[in-house]
Amino acid sequence: xxxxxxxxxxxxxxxxxxxxxxxxxxxxxxxxxxxxxxxxxxxxxxxxxxxxxxxxxxxxxxxxxxxxxxxxxxxxxxxxxxxxxxxxxxxxxxxxxxxxxxxxxxxxxxxxxxxxxxxxxxxxxxxxxxxxxxxxxxxxxxxxxxxxxxxxxxxxxxxxxxxxxxxxxxxxxxxxxxxxxxxxxxxxxxxxxxxxxxxxxxxxxxxxxxxxxxxxxxxxxxxxxxxxxxxxxxxxxxxxxxxxxxxxxxxxxxxxxxxxxxxxxxxxxxxxxxxxxxxxxxxxxxxxxxxxxxxxxxxxxxxxxxxxxxxxxxxxxxxxxxxxxxxxxxxxxxxxxxxxxxxxxxxxxxxx
Amino acid sequence: xxxxxxxxxxxxxxxxxxxxxxxxxxxxxxxxxxxxxxxxxxxxxxxxxxxxxxxxxxxxxxxxxxxxxxxxxxxxxxxxxxxxxxxxxxxxxxxxxxxxxxxxxxxxxxxxxxxxxxxxxxxxxxxxxxxxxxxxxxxxxxxxxxxxxxxxxxxxxxxxxxxxxxxxxxxxxxxxxxxxxxxxxxxxxxxxxxxxxxxxxxxxxxxxxxxxxxxxxxxxxxxxxxxxxxxxxxxxxxxxxxxxxxxxxxxxxxxxxxxxxxxxxxxxxxxxxx
Numbered sequence: 001x002x003x004x005x006x007x008x009x010x011x012x013x014x015x016x017x018x019x020x021x022x023x024x025x026x027x028x029x030x031x032x033x034x035x036x037x038x039x040x041x042x043x044x045x046x047x048x049x050x051x052x053x054x055x056x057x058x059x060x061x062x063x064x065x066x067x068x069x070x071x072x073x074x075x076x077x078x079x080x081x082x083x084x085x086x087x088x089x090x091x092x093x094x095x096x097x098x099x100x101x102x103x104x105x106x107x108x109x110x111x112x113x114x115x116x117x118x119x120x121x122x123x124x125x126x127x128x129x130x131x132x133x134x135x136x137x138x139x140x141x142x143x144x145x146x147x148x149x150x151x152x153x154x155x156x157x158x159x160x161x162x163x164x165x166x167x168x169x170x171x172x173x174x175x176x177x178x179x180x181x182x183x184x185x186x187x188x189x190x191x192x193x194x195x196x197x198x199x200x201x202x203x204x205x206x207x208x209x210x211x212x213x214x215x216x217x218x219x220x221x222x223x224x225x226x227x228x229x230x231x232x233x234x235x236x237x238x239x240x241x242x243x244x245x246x247x248x249x250x251x252x253x254x255x256x257x258x259x260x261x262x263x264x265x266x267x268x269x270x271x272x273x274x275x276x277x278x279x280x281x282x283x284x285x286x287x288x289x290x291x292x293x294x295x296x297x298x299x300x301x302x303x304x305x306x307x308x309x310x311x312x313x314x315x316x317x318x319x320x321x322x323x324x325x326x327x328x329x330x331x332x333x334x335x336x337x338x339x340x341x342x343x344x345x346x347x348x349x350x351x352x
Numbered sequence: 353x354x355x356x357x358x359x360x361x362x363x364x365x366x367x368x369x370x371x372x373x374x375x376x377x378x379x380x381x382x383x384x385x386x387x388x389x390x391x392x393x394x395x396x397x398x399x400x401x402x403x404x405x406x407x408x409x410x411x412x413x414x415x416x417x418x419x420x421x422x423x424x425x426x427x428x429x430x431x432x433x434x435x436x437x438x439x440x441x442x443x444x445x446x447x448x449x450x451x452x453x454x455x456x457x458x459x460x461x462x463x464x465x466x467x468x469x470x471x472x473x474x475x476x477x478x479x480x481x482x483x484x485x486x487x488x489x490x491x492x493x494x495x496x497x498x499x500x501x502x503x504x505x506x507x508x509x510x511x512x513x514x515x516x517x518x519x520x521x522x523x524x525x526x527x528x529x530x531x532x533x534x535x536x537x538x539x540x541x542x543x544x545x546x547x548x549x550x551x552x553x554x555x556x557x558x559x560x561x562x563x564x565x566x567x568x569x570x571x572x573x574x575x576x577x578x579x580x581x582x583x584x585x586x587x588x589x590x591x592x593x594x595x596x597x598x599x600x601x602x603x604x605x606x607x608x609x610x611x612x613x614x615x616x617x618x619x620x621x622x623x624x625x626x
Contacts, residue, residue, distance in 0.1 A: 085424050088572075091462035161423055161575055162513045182515070184575040186423065188463060198463040 048201025074192035075267030095124035148208035149271030159190030421576020457569025468500035
C-alpha cells in the first residue's frame with residue numbers, strides 16, 4: 001500500500017514495488033476479437049494451449065468463457081480473509097475442437113463445402129455472441145474483454161499449496177512458476193474469473209503474463225511495448241500503466257475520478273483491470289419514441305461492477321456534458337486520447 | 353478320566369507346537385505396525401508385479417485415512433486400506449502395494465480429469481521419523497510417486513509444498529489393474545549411489561520407516577487430498593532363527609501342562625473336602 005502526496009491511498013499489494021494496471025473503455029469495444037487473436041498467436045497457439053484464451057471477449061449479458069464462469073465460485077469471503085471454494089470448469093465449457101468433414105471432402109469425393117460435422121459442438125468461446133438480453137426494440141448487449149486481473153489480493157496465489165503462483169515484486173504481475181507447478185489445479189478453481197488454465201500436455205497451469213517480455217523491452221524491435229492485446233486493439237480501448245503512477249491516466253481514472261471500476265468487486269480479489277462502464281441509447285417506446293429508461297438495466301451493471309458503477313456513470317455523464325458545452329474535461333481527454341505515450345505509460349519507474 | 357486328560361494335554365501341545373511352526377515370521381512385526389521385508393537370495397519370480405513369487409510373500413493390511421492437509425476437500429477421500437508386501441535381495445528392494453479402486457483413472461487429458469496415484473514415503477535419513485506430512489526441513493523425506501498415467505517420479509521434500517523431483521530416478525515401477533484393484537510394484541537398489549536418497553537397511557538391527565498414500569482420480573483426489581497411512585516400521589530381517597521357535601513351543605507346552613496340573617490339583621483338593 002502506498003500513499004499519494006494528495007493524501008489519497010493507492011492500494012497495491014504490500015510486497016510489490018509497483019502494480020501494473022489496465023483500464024478498458026467498454027464503450028469502444030466492437031467485439032472484433034483482434035485482441036483475442038493477438039494474444040493467441042503470441043502465447044497460446046499450441047502445446048496444450050489450444051483451448052485457452054488468456055484474452056477473450058464475451059458478450060454480456062451472456063454465459064461467457066468458460067461457460068457460466070461467474071457461477072463457479074472462488075475468491076474470498078466477505079471479510080476477505082478466507083478463500084471461498086470454487087469449482088473446476090468442465091472441458092466442454094471452454095469449448096473443444098470441432099470435427100470437420102475433411103475425411104469426406106479429401107478422401108470420399110464429397111463435393112460439399114468444408115463445414116463442421118453435425119453435432120460437432122454445442123458450445124465454444126463466443127458461442128452466444130451478440131445474443132444479449134431484452135426484447136426488441138429494447139434488446140441490449142455489450143462486449144466485455146477479459147484478461148487475468150493481476151489482482152492485488154489474488155486467490156489463485158493463495159490457493160496454491162506449493163507457492164507456484166506469485167506476484168512479481170517489481171510490478172505485481174501474477175505468474176505461475178512452471179518449475180514449481182505440479183498441475184494440482186487449485187489455482188484454476190480458486191480464481192473466480194477463471195483466468196488460470198490447465199495445460200494437459202505439460203501438466204501445469206498457465207495464464208496471462210501481461211506480456212511481460214514486451215513491457216521489459218524484449219518485444220519487437222527491442223522496445224518497451226504494451227501487451228499485444230492493448231496495442232493491437234483497432235479502437236484502442238485499453239490504457240496500460242501502473243496504478244501507482246500518480247501522473248498517469250489509470251490512477252486518475254480509477255482513484256481520482258472513480259470512473260473506472262472493477263469487474264465483480266464482490267469476489268474481493270481486488271483486480272487491477274478496470275472498466276469504463278458501457279453507455280447505451282435509452283429505450284424506445286412501442287411507437288418508436290425515445291424514453292427515459294436505461295437500455296442496459298442499471299441493476300445488471302451493478303451486478304457486474306458493484307454499486308460504484310452508479311457514481312462512475314454519473315461522473316462520465318457530467319464530463320460529457322462539459323465537453324458538449326465546450327468546456328475542458330480531463331476525464332474525456334484521457335478517454336479519447338490518441339497519443340500512445342499517454343495510453344501506454346510503462347517506463348515511468350525505469351531508472352534513468 | 354486320566355486317559356481323557358492325557359489326550360487333552362496331547363491335543364493342546366500339538367496345537368501350540370503346530371501354531372508355532374506355521375506362524376509366519378513377520379506376524380510379530382505386523383502387530384507393531386511394521387512392514388516385514390523378507391529376504392530372498394534371488395528375485396526372479398518377484399521382479400514382475402504379477403510374478404508367482406508374490407503369492408508366498410506375507411501381505412500386510414495398512415489402514416488409510418485422510419491426510420488432513422490444508423487443501424480444499426482434504427477429508428473427502430475414498431480409499432480406506434491397502435496391502436503391502438516387501439522383499440529384498442542383497443542389493444535390491446521389491447515393494448508391491450495393492451488397493452481396491454473400482455474406477456481406473458489413467459488420464460489427465462482435460463481439466464477435470466485426475467489420474468489415480470500412489471506414493472511411498474521414506475525418511476531420507478533412515479533412522480529418523482520425520483513429520484508424516486512430507487517431512488520437514490530438518491528431517492526430509494524421499495517419495496516414490498506412481499501415477500495411473502504410467503509416470504513414476506522420485507521426489508524429495510522437506511515439508512508440505514516443497515516436493516521437488518529428482519532429475520534422475522532410481523525407482524522403477526510396474527502396475528496392473530484387475531478386478532477393481534491396482535497392484536503397483538516399486539523396485540529400487542537398497543543403496544543407490546545418488547545424493548539425498550534413502551538407504552534401505554539391509555540388516556535386522558538397522559531401522560527405518562515407511563508411509564503410504566493413494567489417490568482416487570475419479571473423486572478428484574490430488575495433492576494433499578489423499579488417503580494416507582501413518583509411519584510403519586520397516587521390519588528388516590531374515591526369518592527368526594530355529595531355536596526361537598523351539599523355545600516358544602517348549603514354553604507353550606509348559607503352560608498347558610501347568611494349567612492342567614493346577615486344575616487337577618484343585619479337583620483333588622475339592623474332592624477331599626467334600
